[in-house]
Amino acid sequence: MELSKYSFGVGDRFSHQGEAQLRAILKANQAGVDVSPVWNKSNREHGIVKTKPADVRAEADAAVKALGWDKPYFVDADHINLTTVAPFVEASDFFTLDVAAFIGNESSKEAIERFLTSCEKYKGGLQIPGIAEPIQVNDELLIAIAVKFLAATEQAASIYQYLVEKKGKGNFITEVSMDEVESPQTPVDLFFILKMLADKGVPAQTIAPKFTGRFNKGVDYVGDLKQFAKEFEEDVLVIDYAVKEFGLPADLKLSVHSGSDKFSIYPIMADIIKKHDKGLHVKTAGTTWLEEVIGLAMAGGEALEAAKEVYASALSRKDELCGPYADVIDIDDALLPSAEEVNGWSGEQFANTLRHIPGHADYNPSFRQLVHVGYKVAAEMGERYYSLLEKNADVVGACVEENIYERHLKRLFNL
């Protein structure tokens, strides 16, 4: 199974926006960019929203049927591991093997020795075509990389083997992710991680490293844009070389887990993939949930009331809701308006505060991040929330579509 050169991951916590998301992808295709939709949902999201992997499959199939989409599309079991993968096997054809938790786990002395021996030819100045400076590779560096990543790549191989047994070789897309960690993987780390994956027979088609800088949920990239550009370009070149050197799948490409809206790095990535004529997968998730809340606020009446309740409740349960996301949010408490203040807002003011328009006078990233992690509150509203989504499907769907097309796809693909 091959993934298209360009693919875009959409998450949909409450499974009602599949068509709106696909309309945005269709627009990009009509504008001349072949980009495939991938519906992704993690085990954590399923647990909080009380959905099942089969619901994502049903949503994707229904959207595809309704809009007559006749190109490839995928359903991604996002951030699974050996203990969580089983319920995803049937419904998914794209698996994100999350091995971040295994980084730094112990490997046997023999495994490290074997790796060192197999890397002899790369010692000295490793020249990656396109990268000006040769990379200095010595035993010290190789041992450090082995200690960090051998166990994690071994784990990727175990999950991959499990999937081959269940689904058959070649019947699914394999992504390996290491993005949910503190310290970034450098381009030279990536080179040897890809070697390890190839050695262990994992035909990765996308790889999601942790890039330099902060990828907070729902808001823009925080970090050094120049450094990001340098690293991203080197990663692209490393992958190109690794594909040839290690015999990895020719469609192997970077996967950027955007944590929703990394608008300032989109044009940088666009330029680099264009310059080197390379593919890209970008994964978003919570950005659609936030558009649902924006749409409900704009719809007014009981829908606006519900949006305000989501905020008030999220504010009073801030620590509980932020806990699981502590590493990937930066909320400034002083910038969070009180529930009373928000209760006095119009739908428009609520929407403008939440909507991610950089530079807009009302936009408040702290407010946005808190609502981002507040989807549990909507999940607890149950039927009431779903019926509001259904009653206001037109206004909510328009927000979802506009967000994915205007703010994401246009920036990513220079449309």
Ligand SMILES: [Zn+2]
């Ligand atoms: Zn991720």
